[in-house]
Amino acid sequence: MSGLRVVPTWRHGQERLYVCLADGRNIAWYDREAARINLLVDDRREDVLQTLGPFLTGPVTVGPPPVPTPAELARLALHPDDDLAPNRPGEALLVDLDRAPGPAHRLRPDPRRHALAAEQTIGEALDRLDGAGWHTLHSIPLPGGDRVHHLAIGPGGLFAIHALHARKQRVRVADPLVTLGRRPPDALLRRIRSDAGRVSYALTAEVHPVLALVGPADVSFTTAPREVRILTDPEIESFARLGAVLKPADVEALHAMARDRRTWSKV
Known part of the structure; x- marks a missing residue:
């Protein structure tokens, strides 16, 4: 025995x-x-x-057990309070709604709930790419109260993704302006490019800005967007078909750096 x-x-x-x-x-x-x-x-x-x-x-x-990679060692050394990987899609909005749910008698839905639904839709689509070698971080806080809705890191590169609720509304794009339904135009593309630039600075890597529209009735372009890729929620799965730009070891190393809250403290 x-x-x-x-x-x-x-x-x-x-x-x-x-x-x-x-x-x-x-x-x-x-x-x-x-x-x-x-x-x-x-x-x-x-x-x-x-x-x-x-x-x-x-x-x-x-x-014998394999020697840990530098990315694995960085993850093991990361304090749980500094680890952004457990963040859920829309984490910041979930926390905000939990702290201040707003009055129950509102005549119109709380706009934060529409924003949350958009981030959850895009976040869940990105999380399904995990089996194709992608990692996604959600609700990355930036100094000044800004945040990146989603950061996708995978074989096809790095993408800073802003989710926008556009359910059954017409979307008109005239870079840098985005007009949603009858709302006033918003210079949203300028902000998305700026956020992607901050991510690129923090990770010292090229980062592509993306606007992800959830459920639009129609999308039209007066001026072609510069640098920003504009997708609807069903098109998020197309990331899995992008050509290989990063090696698996590079994906893991960038993910290990990006999940550390301290990476974003000075951007």
Whole structure:
């Protein structure tokens, strides 16, 4: 008898099977998704393989744990209060509405709720790109009270995305002005370019500004937008088809830098 036992655990939504000694110490773990057995005690290799035998689902690689990448080390060193990765789409609006929900007898919907719905729609579409090698950060706070609604980092590059609720309304674009329905024109494209420039400065990388319109009835252009890419919510999935600009290691390194709140303190 080897005296070893298998203890299943979950880390970040993924199952790992730990091989433990009688005193509870781990000497190995099996990562099914990576098809790898990581050994902490090499002289128990055969015992570990025999113990894990009934749990193996195919060929596996066996060896010492992989050396953490610089991005992984940066993530491990990041204090939870400084980590922006857990932010939900519209995080700032959710917090604001929770603190000050507004009167219940309003005749018209609170405009913050329309803005929140837009950020959630775009944010959820971006989060679905995770399987294609993309990372998205939501509601990034900038000095002065500004924020970037979404920052998408992936093989196709970096994109600072501003979500705009336009449900069943006509949108007219005359750079830098955006007119939504019967509202007065707003120099929104100038602000979106400025935010993308601040992100580019913080990350020392090229960042593309994007205006994402949620549910517009029609979009027309009087003047072609300069630099800003304008998409509707169903077109967000097109990011997955962009040509590779960044290597996976670059994506991870930029994501590790961008998720650190301190990165944005001086932009």
